Amino acid sequence: MPIIKTVNLTKEYKVHEKDPGFIASVKSLFSRKYKIVEAVKAINISIDEGELVGFIGPNGAGKTTTLKMLSGLLYPTNGTAQVMGFTPWQRRKDFLKQFSLVMGQKAQLWWDLPLYDSLLLQRDIYEMTKPDFQNSLEELVEMLELQKFLKTQVRKLSLGQRMRGELAAAFIYRPRVLFLDEPTIGLDIVVQKKVREFIKGYQQRYGATIILTSHYLDDVSELCDRLIIIDHGQKAFDGSTTELISTHIDHKRIVLSFNKPVQKTDLSTYGKVIHYQPYKATIQVERNQTTGQAAAMLTTLPVSDVSIEEPSLEDVARELFTGHDYS
Amino acid sequence: MIIRKLWRVLALDFSRTLQYRTDALLWMLAEAAIPLVAMFIWLAVSAGSNKGPTGQEILSYYVVVIFVKLLTDAWNGAFMAQDILQGEIVQDLVRPIPVVFKYIANNLTEKVIKLILPIAAIIFIALLKPDFFSNALLLPHRWLLFVISLALAMTLQFLIDMVIGTLAFWLEDVNQLRQYKEMLSSAASGLLIPLAFLPSVFVTGLNWLPFRYVISAPAEILTGNYVSLTAPSLITIQAAWVFALVLIIRWQWRAGLRRYAIPGQ
Numbered sequence: 281m282p283i284i285k286t287v288n289l290t291k292e293y294k295v296h297e298k299d300p301g302f303i304a305s306v307k308s309l310f311s312r313k314y315k316i317v318e319a320v321k322a323i324n325i326s327i328d329e330g331e332l333v334g335f336i337g338p339n340g341a342g343k344t345t346t347l348k349m350l351s352g353l354l355y356p357t358n359g360t361a362q363v364m365g366f367t368p369w370q371r372r373k374d375f376l377k378q379f380s381l382v383m384g385q386k387a388q389l390w391w392d393l394p395l396y397d398s399l400l401l402q403r404d405i406y407e408m409t410k411p412d413f414q415n416s417l418e419e420l421v422e423m424l425e426l427q428k429f430l431k432t433q434v435r436k437l438s439l440g441q442r443m444r445g446e447l448a449a450a451f452i453y454r455p456r457v458l459f460l461d462e463p464t465i466g467l468d469i470v471v472q473k474k475v476r477e478f479i480k481g482y483q484q485r486y487g488a489t490i491i492l493t494s495h496y497l498d499d500v501s502e503l504c505d506r507l508i509i510i511d512h513g514q515k516a517f518d519g520s521t522t523e524l525i526s527t528h529i530d531h532k533r534i535v536l537s538f539n540k541p542v543q544k545t546d547l548s549t550y551g552k553v554i555h556y557q558p559y560k561a562t563i564q565v566e567r568n569q570t571t572g573q574a575a576a577m578l579t580t581l582p583v584s585d586v587s588i589e590e591p592s593l594e595d596v597a598r599e600l601f602t603g604h605d606y607s
Numbered sequence: 608m609i610i611r612k613l614w615r616v617l618a619l620d621f622s623r624t625l626q627y628r629t630d631a632l633l634w635m636l637a638e639a640a641i642p643l644v645a646m647f648i649w650l651a652v653s654a655g656s657n658k659g660p661t662g663q664e665i666l667s668y669y670v671v672v673i674f675v676k677l678l679t680d681a682w683n684g685a686f687m688a689q690d691i692l693q694g695e696i697v698q699d700l701v702r703p704i705p706v707v708f709k710y711i712a713n714n715l716t717e718k719v720i721k722l723i724l725p726i727a728a729i730i731f732i733a734l735l736k737p738d739f740f741s742n743a744l745l746l747p748h749r750w751l752l753f754v755i756s757l758a759l760a761m762t763l764q765f766l767i768d769m770v771i772g773t774l775a776f777w778l779e780d781v782n783q784l785r786q787y788k789e790m791l792s793s794a795a796s797g798l799l800i801p802l803a804f805l806p807s808v809f810v811t812g813l814n815w816l817p818f819r820y821v822i823s824a825p826a827e828i829l830t831g832n833y834v835s836l837t838a839p840s841l842i843t844i845q846a847a848w849v850f851a852l853v854l855i856i857r858w859q860w861r862a863g864l865r866r867y868a869i870p871g872q
Contacts, residue, residue, distance in 0.1 A: 293868055348869060351701055355865050376703040389700040392623045404615040405704045407608055 283457065283489050284327040284350065288359035291320040291345050319345040322359060322512040327491070332483050334504035334521075335493040342513040343493045344383075347459045350491070352380045364457060377406055380455040382463050387442070388449050389434045395445045395497055396430050399452055406453035413452070420448045425480050433488050440471035447475065448464075451482055465497055465601045499535065532570045534563045537585040613712070620712040635721040638680055642673045643665050652804075660803050669800055670729070672825040674800060677721050678757060679764040679821050683710035684772030684785055686810025691775040694869045706733060707769070714765060746831075753829040754837050759845035764821045766852035767871060774795050776863030791816075802834040804849050810835045817852075820845045 297313045298304055320342040327333055335343040347356040350361055352368035354376065361368055366375035381435040389398040421427050424444040429437055437445060444547040447463065459480065480503055483490050494500055500507065505560050507518035509524075517524060533554060541558035550573050551565035565573045570588055577583060646669035653662050660668070687710060690696040699706040771788060793799050796818035802810050807828060811816050813819050816834065824841040827833050836844070 308861055353700055353869060354867070371700070373703045375703060377700075381697075381701045383697065388702075390619060390623065392626055393619060397619055398624065401615050405702055409701075424665050546782055 281328040282326040282364050284325065284361075284491070286323055286325045286346075286350070286359065286361040288322040288324065289320060289346065289349060289356055289361055290318070290358035291342075291349060291354060292324050292357040293317045293319055294488075297431065311426040318513050320349070320356075320510075323457060323510070323513075323515050325508065325515070325518075326490060329489050330483070331488040331506060332480075332490045332492070332504050334500040334507045334509060335491055335505060336495075336500055337510040337516070341510045342511050343367060344461055347381070347491065347601060351379070351459055352376075374461055377453070377457055379459070380450040380453075381452045381459045381461070383461045387434075387446060388444050389442070391435050394431045394433055395426065395437070395448070397548065398434070398445070398449055402449050408453055416452050418456060420452060424448055424474070424483060430529050435497055440467050443467055443471070443475065454488075456488060460490060462494055462605065463492065463495060464496060472498070474549060475554075487493065531564050532567055532569050533589045534565060534570065534574050535587045535589060536561050536563070536576065536581070536583055538582050539584040540582040541579055546581070579580045608784065611686065613708050616704075616708050616712040617716060620709075621716040624713075624716045628720070631717060631720040632724065632771065634717070635677065637678055637722060638721070639673050639725065640665065641793065642669055642798055644678055646672075649801060649804065657703070660801065660832065665801070665831065667830050668826055670831065671829050672695055672798060672822060673725065674722075675696040675757065675825045677725060678718055679760045679825075680716060680718070681761075681765045681768040683714055684768030684770075685782065686710060687769065687772030688775035688781040688785075689868070691772070691863075691869065692779065696867060700864075705761060712770070714747070722723040742786060749829055749831060751824055756828045756838070756842055756845060758848060759842065760821045760825050762849050763817060763852070765854060766849060767817055767821075769856055770852060773863055775857070776867055792818045792821070795819060796821055797826065802827075803832060805834075809836065816842075817848045820848055859869065 282533050293316070294314050296308075297298060297315055298308045313435065323342075323346060325346075335346065337343050341467075341525060349356050350363055350368055352371045354377065355369045357523075364375060364378055367371055368375065389395060390401070399413075399417060403410075404409075406447060408416070417514050421430065424447060426444060429441050429445075432440060434445060443463070463479070464475050466474065476499060479490065479492070492499065492503060500503055504521060507517065507519065507521055507524055508515060534551075538559050538561075540560065544556045547553050547556065547563055551563040551569075553561060554564050555562040563577075564572070574588060578586065645666065649660075649669075650662055653659060653665050663672075669716065672762065687696075696706065699709060717820050761821050767788065768785070771781055771784050778784075797818050802813070802823050805813075820841065822835070824845060826840060828838050833841075
């Protein structure tokens with residue numbers, strides 16, 4: 281029995297359209313033009329308890345709208361959703377007590393007070409017993425390394441510390457279902473890694489069901505066993521990360537800088553030229569030929585700098601959905 | 608359990624407010640300024656006329672009005688509108704606690720801080736010049752009715768502001784509306800002009816608006832100088848307004864959440 285299930289979940293927005301300029305503004309006072317934007321189009325998802333699923337897709341694809349409906353923040357235009365047996369937008373207390381939503385910049389910590397005070401508020405709101413709270417707090421302090429700033433005013437914390445604080449507030453009552461919308465946005469690599477380890481650790485320890493959206497390939501590939509790609513409001517792919525990578529990421533990109541100008545024709549012998557300038561170029565090569573081609577270019581071309589890049593999962597998602605080569 | 612949640616939110620908000628002592632003092636002065644100025648005007652009017660309330664009655668009325676004003680003020684509508692328009696309300700909607708608790712806590716705790724100075728001033732004056740205020744202010748049964756009326760007035764003002772704040776589900780700017788409400792409220796509540804100075808036809812008109820039940824009603828009850836309505840009617844109408852506004856807000860809230868698109872994300 282799935283813990284999260286949606287059937288033809290659809291969300292349409294009515295958007296007011298206005299031409300630029302003063303006259304158009306006056307006109308819009310009397311006659312308004314609206315258009316219907318279909319943010320999510322009949323999405324069907326079924327997620328079992330304990331799964332860690334990544335939602336990926338370009339900006340405006342419908343990922344966050346889907347998460348908002350599953351959190352009960354938005355009413356769908358059509359379709360149904362069940363989370364832990366509840367209809368989310370009815371916002372029943374027993375539903376709200378068992379799930380958690382982390383939305384990048386939307387803070388649930390009290391800005392003017394120490395982190396510890398916000399955690400105490402969570403204890404009371406989620407009706408935790410003192411021993412449960414204490415256990416959970418000790419665990420979070422250790423896993424997220426909160427000790428140093430637990431009693432510091434939240435407004436004085438760095439972004440990384442604040443995000444760890446947000447996660448502590450979201451996880452302290454041990455929710456069964458978590459929706460994490462861009463939990464690592466804006467964080468440096470060290471903190472990103474720490475946050476990823478924490479999420480994975482929590483999921484393994486408590487068997488929680490987690491849906492995560494992220495723009496970072498690392499987040500998704502390290503954490504998620506299953507990916508759901510959403511584009512233009514529709515589900516474009518639903519399967520394992522390995523399946524996606526093996527079938528869709530069969531190449532890498534080599535970015536080169538030169539200390540002398542190079543002809544484009546000299547580059548095309550190594551692979552597909554994606555970007556070209558006389559002093560800078562990006563070449564796409566077969567994944568298994570990356571090292572060989574890079575070495576060859578280093579010896580024959582006047583290379584001053586070289587780096588090898590993975591295509592982003594967003595690009596792959598778009599390629600997958602539209603059928604066009606993203607390059 | 609629900610009391611414990613409210614208590615925790617109150618305690619936290621109190622800690623937060625304590626960090627803004629200077630702001631609280633300035634807010635208090637700003638709110639007390641209008642009734643203070645009005646008091647001096649009406650004292651001057653009263654001194655030059657044999658009709659209408661006496662100087663001592665005006666003084667007593669305005670001392671009570673300043674307290675009632677400080678206690679009934681509500682700014683929750685502005686915060687609610689901001690939270691709705693900027694999507695900040697999301698974090699409160701996903702928690703198992705009524706969203707309104709946050710605004711109640713903010714409202715009550717800031718009032719506690721604002722009252723410290725005026726109460727100290729009153730105690731100081733009362734000890735130094737005991738006959739400064741009318742003895743009519745000291746009757747116990749009036750205090751009982753006053754407390755009931757004051758509680759209803761606080762609730763009423765909070766709800767009026769909430770009705771306007773909740774309109775942010777439909778409108779992109781509710782601050783203008785709040786300003787109109789403030790203007791109307793100042794003129795129609797007994798704050799700028801005590802109802803006793805108004806022609807009876809105006810008073811009959813104002814009886815149909817909620818504003819006199821916020822400021823004038825509790826002050827009339829404590830001073831015993833009733834204008835057109837007496838304590839039981841005033842309290843009954845206050846309660847009726849509270850009930851009606853709760854129904855309106857429930858409807859607004861449900862309808863608003865249905866169409867809410869959570870901006871900014």
